[in-house]
Amino acid sequence: MIDGTRLEGRIRVERDGTVTAFSGKVEFGQGIRTGFAQIVADEIDVPIERVTVILADTARTPPDRGTFGSHSTEQEGPALRRAAAFARRQLIERASAKLNVPADRLRTEEGVVRDGDGRALAYAELVAEGPLTGAIPDDVPLLPRERWRYMGKPRPALEAVDIVAGRARYAADVRLEGMLRGALVRPPVRGSKVRNVDDAAAKAMPGVVAVVREGDLVGVLAEREDQARAAADAVDVDWDLPATAAGETVVLPLHEDKGIDAALAEGATRIERTYVCPPIANAPIGPSAAVADVRADGATIYGSTHRPFALREAAAKRLGLPPEKVRFILTLGSGTYGRSSSFDAPMEAAVLSKNVGRPVLLQWSRAEEFEWSPSRPEAVLEASVALDASGAIAAWRYDEHTNVHTSTGFDPAYGGESSGRNAVPPYRIPHAQVTLYVEPTPLRTANFRSLAASENVFAIESLMDELAHESGQDPLAFRLRHLDDERLRRVLERVAERAQWGTPRGERRGVGIACTSYHGTKVAEAAEVEVSPSGAVRLLRLWAVIDPGSVVNPDGVRNQVEGGMQQSASWTLFEELRHRGARVLTSAWDQYRIATFRDAPLAIDVEVAPDPAAPSSGVGEPGAVPAAAAIANAVFAACGARVRELPLLPERVRSASPAR
Amino acid sequence: MKLTLRVNGADHDVDVPRRATLLSVLRDDLGLVATRFGCGAGQCGACYVLVDGAAVASCLMTVDQAVDHEIVTVEGLAQDGKLSPVQDAFAREGAMQCGYCTSGMLISATALLRRSSHPSDEEIRDALAPNLCRCGAYGRAIRAVQRAAAT
Numbered sequence: 118m119i120d121g122t123r124l125e126g127r128i129r130v131e132r133d134g135t136v137t138a139f140s141g142k143v144e145f146g147q148g149i150r151t152g153f154a155q156i157v158a159d160e161i162d163v164p165i166e167r168v169t170v171i172l173a174d175t176a177r178t179p180p181d182r183g184t185f186g187s188h189s190t191e192q193e194g195p196a197l198r199r200a201a202a203f204a205r206r207q208l209i210e211r212a213s214a215k216l217n218v219p220a221d222r223l224r225t226e227e228g229v230v231r232d233g234d235g236r237a238l239a240y241a242e243l244v245a246e247g248p249l250t251g252a253i254p255d256d257v258p259l260l261p262r263e264r265w266r267y268m269g270k271p272r273p274a275l276e277a278v279d280i281v282a283g284r285a286r287y288a289a290d291v292r293l294e295g296m297l298r299g300a301l302v303r304p305p306v307r308g309s310k311v312r313n314v315d316d317a318a319a320k321a322m323p324g325v326v327a328v329v330r331e332g333d334l335v336g337v338l339a340e341r342e343d344q345a346r347a348a349a350d351a352v353d354v355d356w357d358l359p360a361t362a363a364g365e366t367v368v369l370p371l372h373e374d375k376g377i378d379a380a381l382a383e384g385a386t387r388i389e390r391t392y393v394c395p396p397i398a399n400a401p402i403g404p405s406a407a408v409a410d411v412r413a414d415g416a417t418i419y420g421s422t423h424r425p426f427a428l429r430e431a432a433a434k435r436l437g438l439p440p441e442k443v444r445f446i447l448t449l450g451s452g453t454y455g456r457s458s459s460f461d462a463p464m465e466a467a468v469l470s471k472n473v474g475r476p477v478l479l480q481w482s483r484a485e486e487f488e489w490s491p492s493r494p495e496a497v498l499e500a501s502v503a504l505d506a507s508g509a510i511a512a513w514r515y516d517e518h519t520n521v522h523t524s525t526g527f528d529p530a531y532g533g534e535s536s537g538r539n540a541v542p543p544y545r546i547p548h549a550q551v552t553l554y555v556e557p558t559p560l561r562t563a564n565f566r567s568l569a570a571s572e573n574v575f576a577i578e579s580l581m582d583e584l585a586h587e588s589g590q591d592p593l594a595f596r597l598r599h600l601d602d603e604r605l606r607r608v609l610e611r612v613a614e615r616a617q618w619g620t621p622r623g624e625r626r627g628v629g630i631a632c633t634s635y636h637g638t639k640v641a642e643a644a645e646v647e648v649s650p651s652g653a654v655r656l657l658r659l660w661a662v663i664d665p666g667s668v669v670n671p672d673g674v675r676n677q678v679e680g681g682m683q684q685s686a687s688w689t690l691f692e693e694l695r696h697r698g699a700r701v702l703t704s705a706w707d708q709y710r711i712a713t714f715r716d717a718p719l720a721i722d723v724e725v726a727p728d729p730a731a732p733s734s735g736v737g738e739p740g741a742v743p744a745a746a747a748i749a750n751a752v753f754a755a756c757g758a759r760v761r762e763l764p765l766l767p768e769r770v771r772s773a774s775p776a777r
Numbered sequence: 778m779k780l781t782l783r784v785n786g787a788d789h790d791v792d793v794p795r796r797a798t799l800l801s802v803l804r805d806d807l808g809l810v811a812t813r814f815g816c817g818a819g820q821c822g823a824c825y826v827l828v829d830g831a832a833v834a835s836c837l838m839t840v841d842q843a844v845d846h847e848i849v850t851v852e853g854l855a856q857d858g859k860l861s862p863v864q865d866a867f868a869r870e871g872a873m874q875c876g877y878c879t880s881g882m883l884i885s886a887t888a889l890l891r892r893s894s895h896p897s898d899e900e901i902r903d904a905l906a907p908n909l910c911r912c913g914a915y916g917r918a919i920r921a922v923q924r925a926a927a928t
């Protein structure tokens with residue numbers, strides 16, 4: 118295991134003066150490689166072109182808790198920064214000994230240590246005597262902000278040029294000597310057990326090398342992919358279907374003030390509402406893929422996952438190898454928004470490879486990706502709220518009914534962070550009660566961008582809008598009168614300004630607003646829509662103002678927030694995964710509409726409003742969170758239709774519209 | 778079957794099953810992996826290549842249909858080691874996140890600019906509509922095409 122508390126586990130200054138930085142984090146297009154390169158280049162003081170960042174290779178990078186909850190920069194950035202600063206200090210000390218000049222008379226400049234008299238030693242010369250090592254101290258002095266050349270400045274992703282040039286490599290692009298292609302034989306329903314396999318016909322087909330059965334996994338290996346698929350179709354498996362046992366409901370109080378019943382009963386106005394979010398698919402453009410090369414004495418797995426080190430553990434267990442004999446190497450991954458927290462393809466590829474002793478590439482088909490992936494669970498959000506005579510919230514009862522949001526199952530100890538994420542509103546409420554009900558359904562569910570926050574914030578921010586309208590208050594002012602969080606107030610006020618809140622938009626057009634505080638990041642969004650008499654919603658513009666603490670790469674933040682809002686707009690307007698029990702009824706893109714170029718708004722305006730005094734918090738997820746409510750609130754503003762069930766399909770909008 | 782494909786300006790002899798898709802031959806026989814598999818059904822745009830200058834789903838074309846046509850993949854867009862204006866504009870605008878859909882978009886955009894050198898916003902959206910992007914990079918991609926058109 119590489120030790121991330123030691124310099125040699127984090128930063129290597131190479132003999133040619135370039136710098137390699139190591140992190141167990143993974144990249145899915147959140148731009149973390151770029152952010153880390155900016156941090157390291159500044160702190161060790163070299164041009165950024167000389168920095169290479171190696172991510173998630175279990176044989177080369179320190180372990181990590183996983184890339185979740187948009188936390189990457191927050192946790193890992195400071196660790197890399199201290200390591201780079203420590204390396205810089207050691208380089209100065211070495212130069213000091215060589216030049217016989219006290220360290221405090223030396224300074225660094227673009228990969229060179231200089232004294233005041235024109236003498237200079239390049240980093241390359243300084244590491245010739247041996248690599249930099251040592252435990253990274255907590256209190257190593259950092260370069261002051263004036264010396265930063267990269268941090269805090271916008272920068273396109275490092276991968277961008279490789280991607281446009283066609284040089285980027287994803288899991289399905291790995292090519293190894295002797296590699297076979299795999300295809301799985303799927304049961305009628307998840308959890309089925311193999312009774313018997315008849316593979317005679319399949320084995321006789323062109324290109325087929327083996328039919329593998331291990332436990333309840335059945336797959337075909339062939340020279341070409343289409344051969345593997347054709348043969349998989351020809352394998353005749355007799356399956357035992359699983360008994361459908363309904364799991365137990367877990368009830369978890371997330372917040373409980375005393376006297377809620379009385380407070381609700383005494384309120385001057387009381388409203389009760391139910392909001393519904395359907396299950397939706399992660400639906401990555403690239404279906405799950407992995408390459409595994411499993412030999413008797415060790416295994417290498419290539420792929421992308423949010424949890425590289427956990428994947429290694431799981432693979433070692435499944436393959437019967439000690440963990441140090443299993444190496445996981447991260448490739449670029451198609452954005453999966455949480456999907457690859459489940460280790461499906463890497464584990465399956467590993468089992469297939471183990472059975473033939475040759476490398477195997479397994480890439481799921483589009484139909485498999487829709488039918489066999491976990492999805493974001495359905496959520497039903499029930500609220501009962503009382504306002505006092507002044508129109509302030511007096512009592513708030515909120516019940517969230519949903520299913521498991523994490524690939525590792527539901528752990529009540531983290532319930533408020535997973536399936537209950539953002540169920541507790543950020544507003545000042547004297548009597549609140551928030552309860553999470555995790556009600557297992559047969560549909561396979563797991564991580565999807567922001568976990569339950571998107572569903573909860575859709576409900577809470579729609580409800581805030583309804584409360585304001587019911588009591589004749591302005592939705593912006595109504596939010597502000599209940600908000601103590603200064604940073605959240607600031608982004609909310611700012612987004613209202615940018616969206617020209619309060620300015621009428623004309624016939625059948627309207628603006629909606631919503632905000633949230635997500636893992637320390639403050640974000641407020643506004644949407645402008647036009648609703649046709651048929652109920653079709655056209656998204657015209659989106660605005661976001663985001664304060665994620667201090668910011669390393671403002672353009673990276675903007676890109677993430679734009680993407681998050683666009684994706685969330687797609688969920689909100691179009692998406693619902695159809696299923697019957699455990700069986701997903703969608704198998705192709707023409708049955709699962711997502712936003713296309715034609716649906717993209719005219720503009721997405723993102724203002725990054727950092728608070729340099731606050732630590733960096735995530736940006737990958739929060740942008741997606743308030744957009745649904747902003748859009749639904751805009752629909753109400755445009756045509757008076759309050760739609761409480763997503764997606765905002767034309768027929769729903771039409772039937773919710775007030776009679777004209 | 779043995780046949781010769783013309784890809785990125787050079788002839789390539791391959792020996793593959795006749796009904797193999799052009800996509801699989803590009804990726805698995807010619808090593809041109811920048812053309813990506815997304816759906817195999819002509820519904821996502823990830824596998825687009827230029828066939829005689831037009832954007833075509835290589836997952837729907839069999840290799841024998843591709844004979845006698847001029848195929849260009851993303852690897853063939855750069856000229857003399859220099860990125861094409863479309864590639865350059867996508868990189869400069871940061872018009873991607875994970876980048877999985879990018880190859881297909883570059884192909885659609887290149888085909889568009891070939892037939893219409895100064896496309897309107899509407900034309901860009903229509904031309905790229907078959908290219909799905911789950912990361913939501915549409916806005917930036919539109920700007921990238923506009924930038925490429927301006928150079």
Ligand code: FES
Binds near residue numbers: 834835837
């Ligand atoms: S892979 Fe060809 S269009 Fe999707």
Ligand code: FES
Binds near residue numbers: 452876878910911913
């Ligand atoms: S950038 Fe990820 S799918 Fe488009």
